[in-house]
Amino acid sequence: MFQSWTIEGIDRLGLGLSRCRNGHSIVDEQSERQIRQLRVRTVAVTSEGRAGTPSRRTVLAGTALAAFSGSEPGSALAPEGLHEAARSKGLTYGSAVNITPLRRDPAYGRAIGRECGLVVPENEMKMIYAWPEPGRQAFAGGDETLAFAKANGQRLRGTTLVWHNALPDWAKARIERREAEALMRRWIGLIAGRYRGRIESWDVVNEIIRPEDGRGDGLRRTPWLDAIGPGYVDLAFAILRETDPRAAGLWNEDDLEMSAGWVDARRTAVLEKLARLKARNVPIRRFGLQGHLNSTIPFDPEALRRFLGEVASMGYAIEITEFDVDDRAFPADVALRDAKVADLARRFLDVVLDEPAVLNVTTWDITNANSWLNTSPQRRRPDGLPQRALPLDEAYRRTPLWLAMRRAFTDAPDHRTARARLRLG
Numbered sequence: 001m002f003q004s005w006t007i008e009g010i011d012r013l014g015l016g017l018s019r020c021r022n023g024h025s026i027v028d029e030q031s032e033r034q035i036r037q038l039r040v041r042t043v044a045v046t047s048e049g050r051a052g053t054p055s056r057r058t059v060l061a062g063t064a065l066a067a068f069s070g071s072e073p074g075s076a077l078a079p080e081g082l083h084e085a086a087r088s089k090g091l092t093y094g095s096a097v098n099i100t101p102l103r104r105d106p107a108y109g110r111a112i113g114r115e116c117g118l119v120v121p122e123n124e125m126k127m128i129y130a131w132p133e134p135g136r137q138a139f140a141g142g143d144e145t146l147a148f149a150k151a152n153g154q155r156l157r158g159t160t161l162v163w164h165n166a167l168p169d170w171a172k173a174r175i176e177r178r179e180a181e182a183l184m185r186r187w188i189g190l191i192a193g194r195y196r197g198r199i200e201s202w203d204v205v206n207e208i209i210r211p212e213d214g215r216g217d218g219l220r221r222t223p224w225l226d227a228i229g230p231g232y233v234d235l236a237f238a239i240l241r242e243t244d245p246r247a248a249g250l251w252n253e254d255d256l257e258m259s260a261g262w263v264d265a266r267r268t269a270v271l272e273k274l275a276r277l278k279a280r281n282v283p284i285r286r287f288g289l290q291g292h293l294n295s296t297i298p299f300d301p302e303a304l305r306r307f308l309g310e311v312a313s314m315g316y317a318i319e320i321t322e323f324d325v326d327d328r329a330f331p332a333d334v335a336l337r338d339a340k341v342a343d344l345a346r347r348f349l350d351v352v353l354d355e356p357a358v359l360n361v362t363t364w365d366i367t368n369a370n371s372w373l374n375t376s377p378q379r380r381r382p383d384g385l386p387q388r389a390l391p392l393d394e395a396y397r398r399t400p401l402w403l404a405m406r407r408a409f410t411d412a413p414d415h416r417t418a419r420a421r422l423r424l425g
């Protein structure tokens with residue numbers, strides 16, 4: 001038997017609803033079973049066809065569902081994309097763009113054009129791609145991404161200036177020969193200079209914290225650190241400021257979202273480092289959490305809330321720069337898995353979007369077919385099934401994660417005042 005439910009209980013999970021009638025949202029038996037199995041609190045149950053005016057929230061839910069089911073390519077419903085929902089709250093939704101499908105598959109570009117207000121090249125502005133040999137620079141991928149963003153009225157992020165990965169061997173050798181500072185100046189001057197005035201925020205340093213490396217300051221041991229010392233971070237931000245003063249310098253960091261002792265140590269090291277950078281007036285304007293959620297580690301919303309609040313209290317704006325969900329510990333069954341992915345994403349986004357300092361949420365690609373979790377062998381699920389990490393499936397259909405994200409944006413507090421303040425300076 002069908003039963004109709006108010007949306008709160010169902011929508012937390014982003015489960016598919018099969019139809020809407022008289023303003024009520026109807027769940028089918030399969031979704032209902034999932035809700036029961038997952039012991040979701042449903043706020044109220046009404047009988048199908050009950051007379052009376054549906055609540056505003058139920059009507060909104062019905063609209064969201066129409067958008068969800070009408071999402072296939074060519075759908076006459078042409079529902080608004082995630083960015084539209086984010087924008088109504090002064091937020092931005094964006095995605096990483098992979099140059100290979102962008103060149104090969106027009107549907108990929110159309111999906112990103114439809115859903116996103118911002119893009120970031122997944123790889124093309126990293127040193128190993130843009131400067132693969134001392135005498136050869138390769139900007140075609142970055143230039144194409146910029147042209148794509150312009151054609152779609154989207155803003156552009158840049159990643160990444162100083163990182164221990166994506167360093168070509170020739171650059172490592174120069175850093176080890178104590179030519180690190182000259183190389184850093186040349187490289188940032190080159191790439192940030194080429195895109196000067198076009199980049200909203202640059203990932204200036206990436207993944208610089210690793211308490212396990214045993215340093216008192218928690219910094220990761222990298223070729224840059226070994227050659228220049230901890231001041232390499234200050235230097236990188238200063239060079240960007242000289243090269244492109246309009247681009248916000250952002251420190252991007254991984255593994256800060258979930259809840260474990262080692263994550264606590266990372267959060268502490270980040271906060272201490274941010275405080276020291278601020279005391280020295282280093283021109284860092286934003287802090288980025290990559291947002292790679294992981295089903296194998298628990299999530300503690302209050303610990304994340306406190307961390308975000310502390311970053312914001314130092315005056316930094318915040319971005320979620322590489323959001324996705326590694327679903328390897330979730331069940332193989334697609335409907336159940338999608339429900340769990342959507343639920344974890346929603347719990348994370350509810351905390352994130354409650355923080356006024358958050359400006360943008362960017363997913364790490366937009367379709368499961370291109371997720372790095374599926375393309376890199378060591379990140380695949382042990383059962384070999386493709387991960388369902390992103391808001392669109394391999395046919396560019398919207399997934400329950402898309403719906404959860406959209407509802408998180410729609411229900412978020414208004415960020416417009418904070419955005420106007422944090423985007424200055």
Ligand code: XIL
Pocket residue numbers: 122123159206290322372
């Ligand atoms: C990844 C890309 O997605 C892959 O295509 C590439 O082979 C390796 O880099 N954190 C980051 C991103 O900061 O730049 C990484 O991107 C994923 C992890």
